[in-house]
Amino acid sequence: MPPGILTLAADKVTLSPANTGFMLICSALVMVMTPALAFFYGGMVRVKSVLNMLMMSFISLGIVTILWVLYGFGLAFGTDKGGFIGWNGDFAGLAHIGLTELWGTSTIPVYVFAVFQLMFAVITPALISGALADRVKFTAWALFIALWVTVVYFPVAHWVWGEGGWLYELKVIDFAGGTAVHINAGAAALGVLLVVGKRIGFKKDPMRPHSLPLVMLGAGLLWFGWFGFNAGSWLGNDDGIGAVAFVNTQVATAAAMLGWLAYEKLRHGSFTTLGAASGAVAGLVAITPACGAVSPLGAIAVGAIAGVLCAMAVNLKYKLGYDDSLDVIGVHLVGGVVGSLLIGFFATGGVQSKAKGLFYGGGFEQLGRQAVGVVCVLLYSLVVSYVLAKVIDLVMGFRVGEDEEVAGIDQAAHAETAYDFTGAGGGTVGRRGPGLGESLTKKVDA
Template sequence: MDTGDTAWVLISAVLVLFMTPGLALFYGGMVRAKSVLNMMMMSFGAIALIGVLWVLYGYSMAFGDDIGGGLLGDPFEFFGLDGLMGTAGLDGGFAAEELVFTVPSMAFVAFQGMFAILTVALISGAIADRARFGPWMVFAGVWATIVYFPVAHWVFAFDGAESETGGWIANDLLAVDFAGGTAVHINAGAAGLALALVLGKRRGFGRDPMRPHNLPLVMIGSGILFFGWFGFNAGSALAANGQAAEVAVTTLAATAAAVLGWLVTEKIRDGHATSLGAASGVVAGLVAITPACSAVSPLGAILLGVVAGVLCALAVGLKYRLGYDDSLDVVGVHLVGGLWGTLAVGLFGTASATAGIDGLFYGGGLDQLGKQAVGALVVLVYSFVVTFVIGFVISKVMRFRITEEEEVAGIDTMVHAETGYDLDSLGGGSGPTLREQARAEARNIEGSRA
């Protein structure tokens, strides 16, 4: 066990956990005022539920010994993290008996658990303004079990790290996904698209303005994501070493370049650069560099980031052309950005980086690009199909979507009996409840439209 490596992994785990409240702020500011609490609750619900499932069986499914051709880890090998605890005295201190490379297994458990939480929370942005909280929690648990935990095994479980045999993408296909371009972003983006199709469009989509209600929240959230992402990417080195430092630099370079790419695209297309564009460019760059951060040079990272900013800025408009309602652009940013970053490994990868592979533009031919494409496509299709089935079943059994009356009145008051900005309460006195006010408002709106 190396104490420096252990300290860095534990700090990185906390940084990645901090990303989920950052995501809650980012998403919360982007929705309308009557939906902000529901939006943030879906992120906090993911922390609560996935944190428990990860300890019970999620970690074992992801990093236990493979039981099916590189497709799934043994869910009972580390059930309840059995066998991973225990220390041996060392100079009056404690040294873990179970290690992943040079860090205690329990540190690795904590670090990877934060990835699982964030991935589930990312999906929620695609169904903002219209999903009931209870069915969302059921979906989160089922999706993590059937989709995320197996895909994490495919991508992150290397032979001999925690168990003898791991997943097929990591060990057989040999596609490079340093910190989760496929397992996290393509996975969540495809799931978001499927769930948006199952729940259908928001009332007034494409007709009524649905602007972000609080842009300062959006920018604060993106700043927290930027901060935490250094734990996400550089922490994936699992050591306080040169690779972690290299990854930190490529992460910075790509993200900064993506912001510029997004803002220039906005300026050319719309005549002005916006704060929402800057915040979205941050996330687009972070998403794109995630799989490639150990494979590209700093100059390659800048090029990758610029392209990511332009691509994602253009991709967020696809929902209006194709007719799907991805509320907060999970598809345009995470799916498109994740695909670009994953494929860019096969284009801009250089053997001078710590991943040690040459892409097409560095004389490596099409071999690595083909591996990247196969890994990305399989994860995309698997996640989309299985998510669609899960969402469809839950919709039929539990009514996933809120009613039209609830959507008009506001999901916060109708589902949670709260409001993010309850200014009326400052006046004191008694009066109708929030639900009663919301229902009356909904009836008035419906009556005026009729």
């Protein structure tokens, strides 16, 4: 987020129809990222839990939207209270905001800034869900979202982006969410995993993606929406910085995809579609905090490094024994850490701020600031998320029963299945031998 415009100010600025329209489009692009994430995650799970995986993302659109309007915007971007949290009574319910009241020294209305930030708040808990595929109660997950955004996301967003927030005042650079979104979500995923435990059959049964085309569709839509996520975070493009962020987003994502695929080819002997999709997302994650601080050449370095390191990190779950179903920790936590720390090396001092990284003569100062932000957000989210998950588990149980997990959560929790293999075509095939639906179901659910 651009420095110095995150609270209402008395500076005389005028509303820009161009920037306002641009930011509304960016808000819509970020909103699309949540259903895109649902497709990305949904394609990676087995067929018996596709709908549950989709719903774990979609429910965030409902819960977080209401909480953001009621109090979330005020807690994240209201007047600072001790560096930890914000509050502004006028923001409660968005009830006392003028239609043309501008956000700080920007040229967009407060309402536009609020809805743009809402979309960030929506997708962040949805990111966590990928680590918990196949095994958690939907009601417990919905309760966790409500509690987590209240005590973790809203405060951390204030730390990082709210004027007066302690990481904001420390001048930690996070252009669009490396710490507040990706490290936050990745650390939370690890915290909940420590409570929920492994899937039945982890490291024993095949748990391959049921639809790689869905994964590629989701990754492509995420890539598309991420331009709004990153370029929009400057709240306009009067000075060209939003354009730099847009270019860096494309460049880093391309480099990360190539880096992941190169590592995959050397390590496993193949270029996979899942690797291409995962590498692209790793690059998007890593460039998110850095896209306003580095040059396009720096973006190539950030993306390539993140692609290789994230590809390496996803294998850690098998060595360390934690069941991160869809690699939230390996991609979002590791990618967020890599992107945030590399600012301390590649920041040019000529884009978002004057802060320079080590390779541009800035010494270790900015790297130290970035490290403080990374460690503090990671530890806070990890510990609080673990506590929240533990309390929910003690009160109502966080995990579904063994029979429901083995049979599939879709039918048990949602009374639906993703695919109907018993239609008119199946009956004709069935008279000649095993039906298509039967053979596919056995093959995929294995």
